[in-house]
Amino acid sequence: MPLLKTWTGTLILSVMLSAGAHAEVTISQSNDPTDALDASMTALLGQEHSALGRVSGARLEAIVSPPARKTAKRGKQPVSDATFDEAWIAAQPKATGDDEFQCLAKALYFEARGESIKGQAAVAEVILNRVESSSYPGSICGVVNQSGGGSCQFSFMCDGLAEKVSESGAWDRAAKIARAMLDGAPRELTDGATHFHTNAVRPGWSQRFTQTTRIGAHIFYRQPIVTASN
Template sequence: MSVLKCWTGSAVLLLALAGGVHAEMTVSQSNDPTAALGMNLTALLGQEKAALGAVSAARLTKIVTPPVAKPSKSKSDGNIAYDADWLAEQPAAKGGPEFECLATALYFEARGEGIKGQAAVAEVILNRVESPTFPQTICGVVNQGNSRGCQFSFTCDGRPENIRDRGAWTVAGKIARAMIDGAPRQLTDGATYFHTPAVRPSWAKRFEKTTKIGRHIFYRAPLKTAMN
């Protein structure tokens, strides 16, 4: 009888322990973070698959295609194209007396020459400002004259300087502003003089021709050395 009781007690104890172990395992599994993560990940992947299934093929292609960089409207070597696209990028221009003098010179001297031609004339004026041979301001260069006449004919032709073509004035202003603000002077190779083919000034034979843009031929003074 004692043996039976002992066996019975042992069996009950084993069953109790087994139940306890099962209970621990059940609790442990229900709190397993990897199990929860797996369940959540499966749910998320299912949601993503369903959402992608609702997107058209064209939309998916657009989403995964990287954006194409827009080419610069300036030349690839860093120089300015001086074309309509470049002009459109320039902000509305304004400024003080120096700006007004340059814009006025471009309007009256070169508005029929297009964007590039006006930029070339602006180069000449700014090159003169930096030369010791000419006045050191834009207005000084534009209004320079002597007993033989004016450097820029519109300043002493006796006609009032009325701006009638507002579109042309806007173009001249944008070019003037860009040049004053440091646009590269790449067109005339340092020229400080220009004239039209309609005239043949005596100085042109002594100066170095640099280029011809539109109806203007550009020159720079000959290089002076100790030998001459």
């Protein structure tokens, strides 16, 4: 489009200059000085029509069409409508998935099914944040099943109870949240938290970590960054 505007402007300027020069010669022969301009314009438009007739349709369309807007390349798009409320959860399809999905859904169900939708999504954030940290296993199942020092990272793994799903509604909800988080729902609830505990306890590590938020019965923390100077 800018090329067409430039071309048109040049054409009009050329017509005006040509008309001006021609008017100096013919003005004494006519009472209407625009006669010369009309004649010059007609001649130039005829030339333009002839020239355009030799341009292919595809080329002409490319000339007059505005340039296509470039869009930045991005990775997987997040689930932008993840409001984590009852209407949102009701709109989600029945969730299924692989072993990683099963491990995440299981953790949400056994560790946080009594929490709100946001509370469960926050626990999912912690697990996924750990997966991305070099301090923890690089898979969801690895994070959920991790143990050490005589204890488990997630209490349901060490409570001695059979991991049997007895509440189908709670499982469906946990599964939908797990699926949404794996599909790219934004992790904006816990500000990068890698730890959490209930209000009923006060573990020693909580004194050293940065508290990021409270959601329901859980308090969330971000692990301090360890540098060489530490």
